[in-house]
Amino acid sequence: MDNLFWHFWWLLFPMGFMALGVFRSWLDYRSRRDVADVLRELAAAGREPPAALINRLR
Template structure:
């Protein structure tokens, strides 16, 4: 088992980068979902959404 780690220690860098990318994508998805839920709530109340909330969807 020690030989396996000493031979492939460098793999922790690309695997870490992939994990970080997946986590960032998941956090972006959650943020976008929260904005859409807020817009849905405002639409149900018949209110105009603030420009800052709409700007978050543009990025």
């Protein structure tokens, strides 16, 4: 089993980059979901959303 790790230690780097990409995608999803929630609340209240908030979705 020790030899298996030493032969494939370099796979930690691509796997780490993939995990980082998944984490960043999840953070981006949460940010967009939160902005959509705020826009939904503003629409329910009948208020006009600020332009900066709409630009954040783009």
